[in-house]
Amino acid sequence: MPFSKSKSSESFRPSQSARPTPSTFTITTTNTTTTTISSAASTTSSSDTSSRPPPPFKVLIVGAGVGGLMMAVCLERAGIDYVVLERMTQLAPPKSTIQLSANTLRAIEQLGLLDDVIRISKPVATVKLRKQDMSIVGTMDATFYKERYGHYSCIASRTEFCQILVSQLPKGKILWNKYVLEIVSGNAGVQCRCANGHVEQASILIGADGAYSAVRQNLYQKLKRKDLLPKSDTEALRFMQNSIIGVTKSIEDLDRFPAAGGEFAEVNIVVGKDQPYTLWLSPTFSNRIAWSVSGKLLTPEGSELSENFKQSEFGPESVDAVCALIQDIPIPWGGTLADLIELTPREYVTKVMVEEKHYKTWYHGRTVLIGEACHKFVPFSGQGAEQAILDVICLVNLLYRLPTQSSHEDYCAAFKAYYEQRCPIAKNAVQTSHLFSHVMNSQGITADMKRKILFNLPTWITNSAEDKIQSRPLLDFLPPVPDRGAKAVKTAAV
Known part of the structure; x- marks a missing residue:
């Protein structure tokens, strides 16, 4: 997901001042001996x-x-x-x-x-790549999205x-x-x-x-x-590894986790060095933080050959054991992932296969x-x-x-x-x-x-x-809405 650098960030809510313009959605035509789907409809x-x-x-x-x-x-x-x-x-x-x-x-x-x-x-403002010691390797800025394409990229x-x-x-x-x-x-x-x-x-x-x-x-x-x-x-x-994901409950201590309460989301990606893992942290609405850990530390040696291991789901009885594997991973706001796991209801933790x-x-x-x-x-x-x-x-x-x-x-x-x-x-x-x-x-x-x-x-x-990769297509049987992006799409094909 490439982002660019921008100096401003606007309100998440779209402007209603622009007048609607006709949709430019086009349909690929297919001719057969019995039917034709006409592109004139586009x-x-x-x-x-x-x-x-x-x-x-x-x-x-x-x-x-x-x-x-x-x-x-x-x-x-x-x-x-x-x-x-x-x-x-x-x-x-x-x-x-x-x-x-x-x-x-x-x-x-x-x-x-x-x-x-x-x-x-919650709209995405930046994506920061960090080392295990939390030093920043690079930053992708996404605040330009609304002006250029009409809407921010958002996490829901x-x-x-x-x-x-x-x-x-x-x-x-x-x-x-x-x-x-x-x-x-x-x-x-x-x-x-x-x-x-x-x-x-x-x-x-x-x-x-x-x-x-x-x-x-x-x-x-x-x-x-x-x-x-x-x-x-x-x-x-194609199975590569396992990922453990979770979403915290609404966080009340915003002094401890300031990223949870911001209007915009600062997504953090932490790449481990001592342990082979990648940690993703994405603040979302209602002062919650979505987290995900993937890597070989969750995939025992040779397990890629075991269909039972790949297909198995983490039941409630296994959640604590799984979380123990990742709880010592450091996070950008000080402390470790254990602090977020503590704020995550156990039924909101699950395993996802990276396939x-x-x-x-x-x-x-x-x-x-x-x-x-x-x-x-x-x-x-x-x-x-x-x-x-x-x-x-x-x-x-x-x-x-x-x-x-x-x-x-x-x-x-x-x-x-x-x-x-x-x-x-x-x-x-x-x-x-x-x-x-x-x-x-x-x-x-x-x-x-x-x-x-x-x-x-x-x-x-x-x-x-x-x-x-921009297309912004519309449903051509409903009244169109304006394309709010400054960067127009020539043909809104999907």
């Missing part, structure tokens, strides 16, 4: 598209995470019928955070949810963000405690059978159920039997994948939630453009257009995140030099790198 204003009745089909979404819930909210606004199946009985405790930038906050503003998201977020609680999305959905649209066991798909539609006997049918199926997606596994098993699955898609996620993978197969027949079901990012890359939301914006726009009486070929054409537009961008994001993760988690003189260079790049280089 230049049509929302006032033209909002009067058009949405296609009368039903979407079945598996997974109530960021991607699945965002998909549900967008379909709700588009007037497209849907239902969400979620294996959990409720949203998980706030164990982790997500990062949102102008690329997704513009569409969130278009949905009328920006103020709600701001309330549960994953659970609170999902709660905002749930609040936008009518009762009964999310079916909790529905663990999908079997999926039947054909040219006439899809059917999901759950562990408790519940059966749900729809026109198409969207797998938004994460890195170990049941939808993807079911789809891939069928494709493998037909010899239609690339070999790389049969390989396991990544970009899948080649995103769709087949009436089934399509979004988010980490088709591209898994390392947990501290800041890309997982962002890329899932960008998937949603692209796919929903294409679904809304389907003919009134959609055929099997129409769905396949929409999925293909979605894949062609999103796959190269997501693949590049996975590769970039991998390189950044490798640099931040490596040990030795060479890694130290690379980190020092990365955190001390000239402003023009970091600005140029960030400009290249």
